[in-house]
Amino acid sequence: xxxxxxxxxxxxxxxxxxxxxxxxxxxxxxxxxxxxxxxxxxxxxxxxxxxxxxxxxxxxxxxxxxxxxxxxxxxxxxxxxxxxxxxxxxxxxxxxxxxxxxxxxxxxxxxx
Amino acid sequence: xxxxxxxxxxxxxxxxxxxxxxxxxxxxxxxxxxxxxxxxxxxxxxxxxxxxxxxxxxxxxxxxxxxxxxxxxxxxxxxxxxxxxxxxxxxxxxxxxxxxxxxxxxxxxxxx
Numbered sequence: 001x002x003x004x005x006x007x008x009x010x011x012x013x014x015x016x017x018x019x020x021x022x023x024x025x026x027x028x029x030x031x032x033x034x035x036x037x038x039x040x041x042x043x044x045x046x047x048x049x050x051x052x053x054x055x056x057x058x059x060x061x062x063x064x065x066x067x068x069x070x071x072x073x074x075x076x077x078x079x080x081x082x083x084x085x086x087x088x089x090x091x092x093x094x095x096x097x098x099x100x101x102x103x104x105x106x107x108x109x110x111x112x
Numbered sequence: 113x114x115x116x117x118x119x120x121x122x123x124x125x126x127x128x129x130x131x132x133x134x135x136x137x138x139x140x141x142x143x144x145x146x147x148x149x150x151x152x153x154x155x156x157x158x159x160x161x162x163x164x165x166x167x168x169x170x171x172x173x174x175x176x177x178x179x180x181x182x183x184x185x186x187x188x189x190x191x192x193x194x195x196x197x198x199x200x201x202x203x204x205x206x207x208x209x210x211x212x213x214x215x216x217x218x219x220x221x222x223x224x
Contacts, residue, residue: 036215043202043217044155090154097168098206099145100213102154 002027002095006103013081014111021076021106023091032094033074035065039087050074086110114138116205118216125193125223133188133219137205144186146178147202155202161186193223
């Protein structure tokens with residue numbers, strides 16, 4: 001069975017500092033991986049996705065993620081966070097039947 | 113660009129009432145997915161449809177049913193509502209070989 005784990009429930013970071021959100025997955029085949037961002041009460045916005053090829057993926061809003069098969073990880077990074085990056089971030093895996101399996105989410109708080 | 117449209121945005125129902133949520137996918141997307149996100153939870157897959165046929169089923173209660181119509185819009189019907197059904201319900205759409213999923217803004221259902 002497939003699963004996605006986001007070990008950090010909350011992360012607090014200062015504005016302008018770097019951010020890294022961890023995501024580990026378990027899946028028996030080649031994973032299709034996604035990162036979504038959700039502001040309070042809002043929908044899910046796609047930040048980036050990985051299907052194949054270059055393991056470093058660039059997304060919107062200055063985010064990037066690196067796929068590491070050996071570590072079953074797909075960590076999200078941003079070099080310098082802005083106050084508007086405060087939100088909840090979900091890592092997701094496309095499983096059989098094309099449905100998405102989500103991690104538990106990481107809530108990011110940005111200090112001034 | 114057209115997005116996934118969900119209606120209504122907010123819905124308040126009493127216990128044991130019924131509710132119908134609607135989802136209008138992006139044009140030319142033939143697959144629709146429904147997810148339920150409880151307070152502080154990650155989205156959980158309920159059900160999906162491809163070309164008007166149910167393609168996959170997740171943790172959807174028997175009290176819920178859904179269908180996809182000839183114009184590809186989908187409706188989630190929820191009967192005998194319980195307090196625990198209070199959640200944000202997302203619809204997402206994709207093409208048959210999804211390289212991405214577009215989520216609607218969700219319907220927030222509150223059962224009182």
